[in-house]
Each structure stands twice: as structure tokens, then as C-alpha cells.
Amino acid sequence: xxxxxxxxxxxxxxxxxxxxxxxxxxxxxxxxxxxxxxxxxxxxxxxxxxxxxxxxxxxxxxxxxxxxxxxxxxxxxxxxxxxxxxxxxxxxxxxxxxxxxxxxxxxxxxxxxxxxxxxxxxxxxxxxxxxxxxxxxxxxxxxxxxxxxxxxxxxxxxxxxxxxxxxxxxxxxxxxxxxxxxxxxxxxxxxxxxxxxxxxxxxxxxxxxxxxxxxxxxxxxxxxxxxxxxxxxxxxxxxxxxxxxxxxxxxxxxxxxxxxxxxxxxxxxxxxxxxxxxxxxxxxxxxxxxxxxxxxxxxxxxxxxxxxxxxxxxxxxxxxxxxxxxxxxxxxxxxxxxxxxxxxxxxxxxxxxxxxxxxxxxxxxxxxxxxxxxxxxxxxxxxxxxxxxxxxxxxxxxxxxxxxxxxxxxxxxxxxxxxxxxxxxxxxxxxxxxxxxxxxxxxxxxxxxxxxxxxxxxxxxxxxxxxxxxxxxxxxxxxxxxxxxxxxxxxxxxxxxxxxxxxxxxxxxxxxxxxxxxxxxxxxxxxxxxxxxxxxxxxxxxxxxxxxxxxxxxxxxxxxxxxxxxxxxxxxxxxxxxxxxxxxxxxxxxxxxxxxxxxxxxxxxxxxxxxxxxxxxxxxxxxxxxxxxxxxxxxxxxxxxxxxxxxxxxxxxxxxxxxxxxxxxxxxxxxxxxxxxxxxxxxxxxxxxxxxxxxxxxxxxxxxxxxxxxxxxxxxxxxxxxxxxxxxxxxxxxxxxxxxxxxxxxxxxxxxxxxxxxxxx
Numbered sequence: 001x002x003x004x005x006x007x008x009x010x011x012x013x014x015x016x017x018x019x020x021x022x023x024x025x026x027x028x029x030x031x032x033x034x035x036x037x038x039x040x041x042x043x044x045x046x047x048x049x050x051x052x053x054x055x056x057x058x059x060x061x062x063x064x065x066x067x068x069x070x071x072x073x074x075x076x077x078x079x080x081x082x083x084x085x086x087x088x089x090x091x092x093x094x095x096x097x098x099x100x101x102x103x104x105x106x107x108x109x110x111x112x113x114x115x116x117x118x119x120x121x122x123x124x125x126x127x128x129x130x131x132x133x134x135x136x137x138x139x140x141x142x143x144x145x146x147x148x149x150x151x152x153x154x155x156x157x158x159x160x161x162x163x164x165x166x167x168x169x170x171x172x173x174x175x176x177x178x179x180x181x182x183x184x185x186x187x188x189x190x191x192x193x194x195x196x197x198x199x200x201x202x203x204x205x206x207x208x209x210x211x212x213x214x215x216x217x218x219x220x221x222x223x224x225x226x227x228x229x230x231x232x233x234x235x236x237x238x239x240x241x242x243x244x245x246x247x248x249x250x251x252x253x254x255x256x257x258x259x260x261x262x263x264x265x266x267x268x269x270x271x272x273x274x275x276x277x278x279x280x281x282x283x284x285x286x287x288x289x290x291x292x293x294x295x296x297x298x299x300x301x302x303x304x305x306x307x308x309x310x311x312x313x314x315x316x317x318x319x320x321x322x323x324x325x326x327x328x329x330x331x332x333x334x335x336x337x338x339x340x341x342x343x344x345x346x347x348x349x350x351x352x353x354x355x356x357x358x359x360x361x362x363x364x365x366x367x368x369x370x371x372x373x374x375x376x377x378x379x380x381x382x383x384x385x386x387x388x389x390x391x392x393x394x395x396x397x398x399x400x401x402x403x404x405x406x407x408x409x410x411x412x413x414x415x416x417x418x419x420x421x422x423x424x425x426x427x428x429x430x431x432x433x434x435x436x437x438x439x440x441x442x443x444x445x446x447x448x449x450x451x452x453x454x455x456x457x458x459x460x461x462x463x464x465x466x467x468x469x470x471x472x473x474x475x476x477x478x479x480x481x482x483x484x485x486x487x488x489x490x491x492x493x494x495x496x497x498x499x500x501x502x503x504x505x506x507x508x509x510x511x512x513x514x515x516x517x518x519x520x521x522x523x524x525x526x527x528x529x530x531x532x533x534x535x536x537x538x539x540x541x542x543x544x545x546x547x548x549x550x551x552x553x554x555x556x557x558x559x560x561x562x563x564x565x566x567x568x569x570x571x572x573x574x575x576x577x578x579x580x581x582x583x584x585x586x587x588x589x590x591x592x593x594x595x596x597x598x599x600x601x602x603x604x605x606x607x608x609x610x611x612x613x614x615x616x617x618x619x620x621x622x623x624x625x626x627x628x629x630x631x632x633x634x635x636x637x638x639x640x641x642x643x644x645x646x647x648x649x650x651x652x653x654x655x656x657x658x659x660x661x662x663x664x665x666x667x668x669x670x671x672x673x674x675x676x677x678x679x680x681x682x683x684x685x686x687x688x689x690x691x692x693x694x695x696x697x698x699x700x701x702x703x704x705x706x707x708x709x710x711x712x713x714x715x716x717x718x719x720x721x722x723x724x725x726x727x728x729x730x731x732x733x734x735x736x737x738x739x740x741x742x743x744x745x746x747x748x749x750x751x752x753x754x755x756x757x758x759x760x761x
Contacts, residue, residue, distance in 0.1 A: 002017045002021060005066070006020045006021050008058075009055055009059060009062070012058060013051070015051070015055070016045065018045075019045045019047060020055055022043050022044060023036065023052060023056070024056075026043065026044075027056060029537075030503070030537055030541065031541065032480075032502040032503060032541055033052045033056070033480075033481070034480060034484035034485075034502045034545065035502045035503070035541050035544070037049045038484075038544065039562075041602070041604040041605050041608075042600060042601065042602040046604050053477065065096055065099070068096065069091070069099060072099060072102075073087065075103075075106065076103070076106045079106060081106055086102070097178075101174035101177050101178060104171075104172045104174070104177075113161075113164040113168075114164045114167070114169075116161075116164075117161030117162065117164045117165050120147075120152050121145065121147070121150050121152075122145060122161040124145075125141075125142065125145050125158055125159070126163075126165035128141070128162075128262065129162055129163070129262045129265045129266050129269070130169065130266065132256060132257040132260040132266060133261070134260065134261055135261040135262060138262060139155070142155045142158055142159060143155055145158040145162075146158055159265055162265065163269040164269075164272075166266060166269035167273035168273070170250060170269065170273035170277075170278075171273050171277035171278050171281070176250065176253055176254075179249060179253070180246050180249055180274075180278060180282065181282060181285070183246060183249060184241050184242065184282050184286060185215075185216060187214075187241070187242040187245065188215040188216070188239055188240060188241055188286055189212055189213065189214055189240035190213055190218050190223070190226065190240075191211060191213075192208040192209075192210075192212075192226050192229065192230075192235045192236065192237050193209065193210060193235070193236045194208075194209045194210075194234065194235060194236070195233055198234050202703075203229075203234050205226075205228075205235055208225065208226055208235055211226075212240075215239065215286060218290065219654050220294035220297035221294075221653055223294035224291075224295075224298060224462035224465050227291060227294075227465065241282065241283065243274070243275075246274050246279070247270065250273065250274055250278075251267055254269075255270065295466045295467050295470055296470070297654065298460065298461045298466050299470055299471055299474040301461050301652065301654060302454075302461060302463055302471065302475065303474050303475060303477075303478045304652065304683050304687070305460065305687075306454055306457065306459055306460075306475060306478050306479070306688075307478050307481070307482060308687040308688035308689050309445065309449065309457065309459055309688045309689060310446045310449055310450075310478070310479065310482040311446070311485070311620070312688075313621045313623055313625075314442075314444040314445060314619070314621060314624060315374075315375055315405075315442050315624045316443065316624065317339065318338060318373075318374040318375050319335075319337055319338050319371055319372065320336045320373055320442055320443060321333065321334075321364075321375075321439070322336065322376075322377040322378075322379075322407075322440075322442070323377065323378045323379065323387050323391065323435060324412070324431060324432075324434045324435035324438055325379055325381055325384045325387035326383055326431070329347075330347040330349045330350070331348040331349075331350055331360070331383070331387050331390070332345070332347055332431045332432050332435040333346050333347065333348055333364070333367070334432060334439055335367055335371055335373070336439045337371075338443075339492065340439075340444070340447075342425070342436055343371060344367060345432045346363060347431075348363060348390075350390045351383075351386065361393070361397075364394050365394055365398050368395075368402070373402065374402070374403075375402065375405055375442060375626070376391055376402055377405050377407045377442040378391065378404060378438075379407055379408075379409040379412065379434070379435075379438045380406045380407065380408055380409055380662075381409040381664070382664065384664060385633075385662065385663070385664065386634070388404055391404050403626040404626075405442060405626045406660075406662060407438050407439075407441060408441075408650065408660075409434070409438065410457050410458035410459070411449070411452040411456040411457045412437045412438060415433070415451055415452050416433040416434040416437065417430055418451070418452075420451050420496060421433045421451075437451075446483065446486055446497075446621075447497050450494075450497050450499075451494065454478075454479060458651070459650070461654065479500050480502070483497060483500035483501060483545075484500070486619065486620060486621065487545055487546070487547050487558060487617070488545060488546055488547065489546075489548075490516070490528070490546045490547065490548055491516060491522055491548065491549070494513075495509045496509075498512055498513065501545050502542050502544075503537075503539075503541025503542040504538065504542050507533070508531070508533055508534055508538065511531050511534070512531050524548055524550045524555055525543050525546060525548050525552070525561055528542070528543065528546065543560060543561050544558060544559070544560035545558075553578055553579045553582055554582075556616070557582070557613075557616045557617055558612045559609055559612050559613075563605070563609060566609070567581075567609065567613070569596065573595070574587050574590060581613060582613050582616045583613075583614070585614050588613045588614045589614075591610060593606045593610065633661065634663065635664070636663050636664075636699065636701060636704060636706065637701065639661070639663060639699050639706065640696065641696050641697065643695070644694070644695050645693070645694055645695075645696065646661070646691060646692070646694075647662070647692060647694055647708075648689065648692075649686050649687065649688055649689060649691075649692060650666055651666070651688065652682050652686060652687060652688060653682065655670065655671055655682075656670040656671045656674065657669045657674065657682050657685075657686045659708055661694070661708075663706075665704055665706055666706070667708040668705070669686075669692075669709060669710055673697070673708070673709035673711045673712065674686065674710055674711060675710065676711055676714065676715055694708040694712075694713060695712035695713050696708060697709050697712065
């Protein structure tokens with residue numbers, strides 16, 4: 001029988017209840033999202049990873065809601081106040097907000113003014129006011145509540161206490177609270193002013209010196225920016241609520257007899273309830289909701305960027321010489337073989353005079369001639385242009401032709417000092433470990449970047465302000481998805497990479513590596529069952545994502561062992577061994593899938609099998625090509641307005657994209673400059689790792705800001721900023737051809753500096 005949680009999820013996500021029920025059941029049995037998405041398509045109805053994640057997240061939310069509902073029911077029942085009507089309302093509540101509103105009158109709280117008024121015997125007077133009855137000789141009636149013993153010295157004190165009781169009743173009215181909440185959600189504003197101490201100085205929050213916008217429409221990056229500015233004491237942040245309208249709504253609902261004897265007291269209680277109780281509560285709630293919404297949106301952006309970065313095309317099994325640039329401290333060098341093994345390390349002092357430079361040239365040339373590298377990787381941190389120029393100088397003098405590739409250093413210093421790096425290279429200096437990481441992330445970005453906390457990679461939006469648990473889960477899911485999409489060679493993978501394989505985790509990954517080191521390479525997937533603690537269930541989850549090059553050719557493919565028998569039948573029907581079937585598109589296309597359909601094996605999985613047989617062990621990340629950059633650009637001073645350059649997208653935010661053109665300062669392509677059409681989400685147009693052509697709109701040397709445009713290149717010059725005026729000075733974005741201005745906000749509406757933590761070395 002389909003339960004209420006399953007029905008709610010199916011209805012919310014427009015899925016069949018049977019799909020949801022199956023996914024939840026398989027997940028409870030230990031099935032992971034990558035496994036379900038790839039190897040259980042028949043059971044789930046072909047749901048992808050995003051849909052599966054949505055099901056599990058919504059299930060967790062609904063279970064948490066049910067848990068809270070039961071706790072509230074127990075609390076109210078223990079107080080002896082649970083009526084059939086209240087129980088029905090609590091059980092019908094479909095959100096945490098509604099549930100908490102209903103519970104508010106019964107929730108244990110600190111002594112309030114209303115509670116103290118009740119203790120002084122003023123509840124009957126409050127009830128008299130609440131009922132809006134005609135009260136003959138009201139002064140005498142109020143005076144009857146005056147009592148020195150109960151700390152009610154006069155009529156004014158009695159009425160004040162009674163108003164406090166009424167105000168609390170109003171604030172705890174669930175339906176009224178929801179009505180006022182909806183009004184505030186629609187009409188609330190989010191405004192900032194600069195703090196007094198910073199009024200005469202330039203700050204990175206200058207875009208918010210005098211800023212106001214509807215809270216409901218404030219995008220995540222602006223919400224997080226304003227909250228950070230407030231936290232740093234630079235901004236004063238205020239949530240503006242519609243006081244007059246809110247008071248009018250409350251008064252209209254509560255004061256139904258405005259001419260009643262004590263109606264003025266009830267009206268005053270309404271005003272007090274809003275100002276003292278409801279308004280502060282809703283302000284806090286709206287701020288919290290805005291932060292939570294911004295966190296969710298920011299984690300989505302971070303996850304998208306991280307996915308594109310991790311799935312960047314690898315250079316693959318090519319020998320690499322990697323350089324970690326430095327000026328005074330020298331350039332750290334690491335020579336790696338095709339598998340990433342360290343062959344040599346040294347330090348080149350290229351900026352200490354002609355003699356040291358000549359010596360460094362000789363060392364580099366000797367290494368090049370000895371190991372015959374296929375690529376030279378240069379980190380893009382401080383001194384990167386100088387290091388690249390030095391390398392090209394050596395190559396030119398020696399007649400060598402080698403691609404020189406700039407590699408992002410984001411997080412390299414974090415890795416270098418980490419326990420993982422110390423365990424890998426206990427005898428090497430921290431800075432030399434950084435050079436190794438740079439070289440390896442060129443060979444295989446995914447395998448190397450999984451060793452670094454995703455928050456330190458620098459492709460997020462205000463990642464240090466996001467709720468840590470939410471961010472950690474989202475990024476962990478992305479890393480898991482990427483690792484399993486590519487597959488892992490079990491005989492060469494690090495424990496950090498293996499830990500993300502479906503079903504394994506850190507402990508089992510470590511045991512797999514220990515078994516490999518003790519007993520030699522795995523010769524088959526089945527040999528994994530000899531690893532201590534790796535049982536049949538884990539093997540089922542992990543095997544399809546692990547690659548083993550041995551006697552069974554399918555072990556090196558994405559075909560799951562549970563389907564080997566089907567593939568062997570296919571090969572037999574075609575008349576060739578499995579090894580000859582794999583990679584032969586002509587033979588694979590002759591296979592009639594209808595002959596192999598079974599109760600638990602449908603066309604979706606069979607099509608996946610055929611795709612794998614046609615191109616076995618294919619890498620979904622694509623082919624690597626080295627980007628080209630101009631040799632005459634080394635610093636921001638070399639960049640001139642109007643230049644058309646090629647760069648690499650390093651980050652995508654809600655307001656645009658950052659592009660590295662090779663001058664150690666990423667430029668911003670505002671969302672209005674991404675395309676000639678309206679762009680709602682920059683991720684629709686560009687992604688991290690894309691190579692794009694951009695036109696320089698403006699260069700602000702004082703603040704080290706660079707404004708770029710992709711649209712200006714495609715439109716043949718549109719979008720160029722006039723001489724002497726930068727976008728950050730408040731000029732609106734130029735109109736597109738045809739006389740229609742872009743619907744995106746102008747560049748001046750956003751903070752112009754890259755808000756992401758740039759973890760340069």
C-alpha cells in the first residue's frame with residue numbers, strides 16, 4: 001500500500017508512486033544514486049541522478065516533518081491540552097511553518113509579559129476586552145482588578161496587563177500569523193547603508209552604500225554579499241516591513257466591533273502585537289528564509305561549477321614538467337612520468353640575476369632533453385607570466401616545441417600542507433608538493449582535485465557564508481557523481497578517489513589500497529571480494545564503476561558483472577569472442593536487442609551495454625587541447641580597452657562569469673554581456689572550463705578590475721565602454737543592435753570584484 005510520504009513525493013515531483021516507492025526501498029537497502037541511475041533503470045523507470053536526489057531529499061524533509069509533528073503532539077498531550085480539533089489541525093499541517101504556528105500557543109517559553117499579567121489575575125479583564133462586549137460602568141469594572149497584593153497599582157496597570165494578554169493571543173493566532181506573513185513576504189524590502197566608520201573609505205561593498213530592493217526578488221549573490229557586509233561591520237542591513245498594512249490587517253481581523261466599550265484597548269493591543277511580537281519575529285523569519293534560499297541557490301551554482309571543473313578533459317597519460325611559479329622564492333619544478341609518478345624535483349631561481357637565470361635554463365633544458373615531456377604545466381599564481389616567459393625562452397633557444405599550459409592553482413597550497421600530501425610525499429618540501437599537484441591536475445583533474453576540500457577549489461559563490469552542512473552534502477554528491485560517471489582504475493587510484501566510488505567510502509577505499517599494496521594488482525573485479533570488509537552488497541554497488549585490466553575484457557568496461565552473461569551471449573550470437581566484439585561498431589550494430597530483453601533487463605540498460613561495447617572505456621570528459629594565450633600579456637597593465645582575447649572561464653556566478661585571460665586577474669563578463677539575447681542564468685551560456693573570446697570593455701588598474709564582454713565579440717564591437725568611463729562608475733549597459741537595451745541589469749548594479757575566495761599561492 002502506498003504511504004502518505006510516497007504519495008506526497010510523487011505528487012510534488014510529478015512521478016509515479018511506484019517509482020518513488022521503489023527508489024526509497026532500494027535506497028534503504030543501501031543502493032547509491034549513481035548505481036540506481038546507471039544499473040537499475042528498469043526498476044526506477046529511467047530516473048536520472050537529479051530526480052533520484054530530489055526524491056531522497058524530499059523524503060528526508062518529510063520524515064523530519066513527521067518526527068517534529070509527533071514531538072509536538074506528545075508535548076501538547078502531556079500538557080493536557082490536546083483536543084480532537086487541535087490534533088486534526090496538527091496532523092493536517094503540510095509544512096514546518098504551519099506546524100510551528102499551531103504549536104506556538106502551547107510551546108514552553110520564558111516568562112512573558114502576558115504570563116505575568118495572568119499571574120496577577122488579569123485574564124478575566126483581557127477576556128472582557130477580547131469579547132468586545134458592552135460593559136456598563138467600565139471604569140468600575142476595570143478598577144475591580146486593581147490590587148496592591150497582586151502588583152496592580154491602578155487601572156492603567158490593569159489595562160496594560162490585559163492588553164499584553166490580548167497581544168500575545170493575536171501573535172499566536174496561526175491563521176492571522178500566516179496572513180500577515182504572506183503580506184510581508186510580498187511587500188518586504190531588503191536595504192543597506194554604509195556604516196559610519198566606512199563612509200569616507202572605499203570598500204568592496206560600495207555597490208551597497210545606498211541599496212534597496214524587494215526581498216522576494218533579491219538574488220542569492222546579493223543577499224549573501226549584504227549579509228557578509230553586515231557581518232564585517234561595513235554595512236547596516238534592514239528588513240523593511242509594511243507596518244501600516246500589517247496593522248490594518250490585524251485590526252480588521254480582530255476588532256470586529258469598533259464601537260464596543262473597550263474596543264480602543266483591543267485596537268491598542270493589535271498595534272502592540274505587531275510592533276512588539278509579530279514584526280520582530282517575522283523580520284527574523286524573513287532574514288532566515290532569505291539566507292536559506294540564497295544558500296540553496298549558491299550551492300546549486302557551486303555544484304554546477306564544480307562538476308564542470310572535475311569533468312574537464314584530462315591531458316591523460318603524458319609526461320609533464322610542472323612549475324609552481326615564485327619570484328623571490330624561486331620556481332618549484334616537478335617532473336612526472338605518464339602515470340603521475342614523481343621523477344625529479346628542484347627549484348629554479350629565474351629572477352635573481354643573469355647568472356642564476358642561466359643556471360636555471362640549463363637545469364630545465366637538461367630535464368627536457370632527458371625525460372622528453374609532452375607538456376609543460378605552469379601554475380597561474382603570482383609570477384606565472386614570468387615563469388611562462390622563462391620556459392618559452394628556453395624552448396626557443398633550444399629549438400624545442402612543447403605546449404605550455406597554464407593550470408589553476410586554486411587549492412594547491414591547501415593540498416600541499418594537508419595530511420594527504422604529507423602521507424604521499426613525507427620527504428618533500430611543501431612548495432614542491434604544490435608543483436606535483438599542478439602537474440597531476442593537468443594529467444587528470446578529477447583524480448587530483450578529489451584530494452582537496454571542494455570549498456577550497458574556489459569555484460563557488462560566497463562559499464564560506466553558506467550553511468556548512470548543506471554545502472558539504474551538495475558538493476559531496478557532485479564529487480561522487482563525477483567520479484562514478486568517469487570510472488576508476490582500481491589498480492592506480494588513490495584512496496581519496498576510491499572513497500567516492502559507489503558503495504565504498506573512506507574506510508573500504510583504504511582497505512582496497514592496503515590489499516593492493518600487500519598482494520599486488522587486482523587481476524579481476526571478482527578479486528575485490530577478497531578485500532576484508534568488502535561483501536557482496538558492496539561489490540554489487542561498486543563493481544560497475546571500478547576498472548580492472550585483466551583476462552576478462554569486460555572488467556575494464558562500464559558493463560556491470562551481473563550482465564556479463566548477456567554480453568557473452570551477444571558475442572556468441574555474433575560469432576566472435578567478447579574481446580573482438582568490444583570496439584567493433586559494425587559487429588555491435590548487428591545485435592538485435594529484443595532477443596535479450598528479460599523481466600529485470602529492459603531496453604534502457606541494453607542500450608547502455610551496446611554503447612559501452614561500441615566504445616569501451618570511453619572517457620566522458622572529452623579530448624584535451626591546450627589553450628592559447630598571447631605572449632605579450634603578462635600583467636593587468638598590458639591589457640588595453642578594445643582588445644579581443646581568448647580566455648578560460650574560471651567561475652560562473654548568478655551575475656555573470658569570470659574569465660582568466662592570463663594576467664593573474666580574472667575579468668568579469670557581466671550577465672548582460674554574455675549574449676545579445678536576455679540571459680536569466682549565466683550557466684545557460686557558459687560553464688567553468690569553457691574557452692571563450694572576449695573584448696575588453698574597461699581596465700581599472702587602481703582597483704584591479706577588468707570588465708569583459710562576450711557579446712561585444714559576437715556583435716562586432718557592441719558593448720564597448722567609452723574612453724575614460726568604466727562600468728563600475730554607474731553607466732548603464734549599452735543597447736544591443738536594433739535599439740533595444742538588454743533586459744539584464746547594468747554592470748553597476750553588481751559588485752565588480754570577484755567575490756570568490758581566490759586561494760592564490
